[in-house]
Amino acid sequence: MADEQGPLGEEGTDGVRRRDFIHIAAVSFAGVGAVAAVTPLVYQMAPAADVLALSTTELDVAAIQPGQAIKTTWRKQPVFVRHLTAEEIAEANDVPSADLRDPQTLAERTKPGKEAYLITLGVCTHLGCVPLGAAEGENKGEYGGYFCPCHGSHYDTAGRIRKGPAPTNLVVPPYEFTSDTAVLIG
C-alpha cells in the first residue's frame, strides 16, 4: 500500500486513480498504433493499380452475326458477347420469370434497343469455371445458352441459371454503348 500513496497512486473520491487513467490511455494508444501498423500490410493485398488499370475494355459488336458469340476479356476475366437470333430472344422472353432461380428478364439483362446483344461474364457463378457455348460447336446445354462442364450448370439464351448448382445468373458487367456498335465495358 505504501507505494501507492504517491500523487499518482492516490484514489480520488470516485475510486479511480490517476495511474489507472495513464494505463488505459497508454495501452489504448499502443493499440491504435498497432492497428495503424497492420493497415498497410493488409491493404497491400488488395488489387494493385496495374490490375485496376485493366478495368475497362472497348469493343465493336458490328462484326458479330446473329447466332454468333465472341470471347473477350475484362479485368482478365472472360466476357461473352452474344448476338442473339430472333428465336433465341423469343425463347428467353417465353419463360415466366417467377419460375427462375434468379428471376430476371432478358430486357433487364441487356440495354434498351440493344436486346439482341447479350454481354455477360464467361465465369460460372458456381465456382468460377468458363462455361461452354460461346464458340462454334460447343455444348450449349439443355436450354441453348451456356453449359458449365465443371459441375453441370445449364444457362439459357439470356444467360440465366436454369439447372445445376450455380446460385445466380451469369453476371452482366457494367457497360454502355458509346455509339451504335461500340461498347465500353467497365
Add this chain to the structure above:
Amino acid sequence: MSFPWAKEYQPQNGFMQWMDERLPLPRLVYGAIGAGYPVPRNLNYFWNFGVLAGFALMIQIITGIVLAMNYAANTAVAFNSVEYIMRDVNAGWLLRYLHMNGASFFFIVVYIHIFRGLYYGSYKAPREMVWLLGVVIFLLMMATAFMGYVLPWGQMSFWGAQVITGFFSAIPLVGEPLREWLLGGFVPDNAALNRFFSLHYLLPFVIAGVIILHIWALHIPGSNNPTGIDVKSEQDTVPFHPYYTSKDGFGLGVFLIAFCSVVFFAPNMLGHPDNYIPANPLSTPAHIVPEWYFLPFYAILKAFTYNFLWIDAKLWGVIAMFGSIALLFFLPWLDKSPIRSASYRPLYRKFFWFGLLPCIAVLGVVGAMPAEGLWVPLGQVAALYYFAHFLIIIPMISYFEKPEPLPMSITESVLGKAETPAVGATPATA
C-alpha cells in the same frame, strides 16, 4: 519428463557440463526424444507415423528450399521455370519429384497418424490439446499443399486456385471483396502467384513450430498406447532411446522404400496430366479434380445440390466442407466414453471399420468422379454418414456401449495375467 522414474540427463564430459550450465539444449533433446522420455512398452507400428510425418516435413522443407533457388514466381515464366528445373538443373528432376511425391507421402502418413489417434482414443483426456494442435497442423498442411500446387502455373494449378478461392465468394456480402483481396485481382494472376509462393515458403516453418507445441503437449501426459490404459509403474515403460528410436528407424526404412519406389518408378502416378499444360484463363479443363488427399472433402463440397432453408447450395457445400474438418476440434468432447482404445470398445470398433473407413473411401472415389448420375446420391449418403458418425453415432455409442474388460496394466497386457512374474521370482521346482 512426465514420470518420476524418467532418467535424468548426465553430461558425459567437461564440455557438455559447460554447455548444460549455459544452454541446456542437449538436456532438452535427451528428455524429449532420448533415454529421458519413458514410453509405454507395448506401442505397435502405428506409433511410427508421428516420426514419419516429421521426417516427411523435413524432406519437404529441404527439397523446397533448393527448388526455390531455381523457381520464378511470375505468371510469364513460372511454368517454364518448372520445366527448366526438370530438364536443365542438375538433379532438378529428382528434387522436384521428391517434393511433389513428398507432399503425397506426407498426407499418407498423416492420415494414418490421424486414424491411429481415432482408433486408440488418443484424442481423449488428458491429450485433448495434442489432438487440437494436430488438427491445426492438418489445416496448415492443407493450405500449404494447395498453394504449392498452384506454383507450377499449369491448367490444374490455375483452375484449382480459381475454384478454391471461389469458396470464399460463397460467403454472403463480404465474399466477393474478400476473394478479390485474397487474390489481389479479379482472377488468379501474378499477384496471387507471388503471394502463394511467399506463404508456401512460410507455412512449413509455422507447421514446424506447431509440431513443437504438439510434442510438448504430448510429453505432459506421455504417449498413449494400444490398450489405452494409463502407465502405472516403471515396468510399463521403456526409455524412448534406444527402444523406439530403433523401432522408428526400422519404420523409416520401410517408408523410404515405398517413397523411393514411387519417386523413381511412378513419379506422376498421383498427379494430373493436365498440369503439364500451361495455365489458360480462357479455357477450363473438362474435368477439374483436386489432388487425391483433398478428394473426400471435395466430395462433401459437391454433395449439396439443392438450396435448403435460406442458404443456397453453394454456401451449404462450402460450410459442410469446412465443417467436416472443424468438427474434429469438438471430437474430444463428443466422445463421452472413458475407455480410450477401440480394442475394448466393441461398438465403436465396428463403426470405425465398417462405418467411418468405408464412408471416407466412398467420398474419396466420388470426389474424383464427375458430378453426374449415381455418383451424386452416393456422395450425398456418404457425406451424411460422415457427419452422423461424429455428431450422432459417437455420442450415442458412449452411452449404450458395454466395454470389454480392460487389462490391469500395460505389463499384464504384454505378458499375460498368469505369467506376470513378481520381480525376482524363480520357477517353482517340484
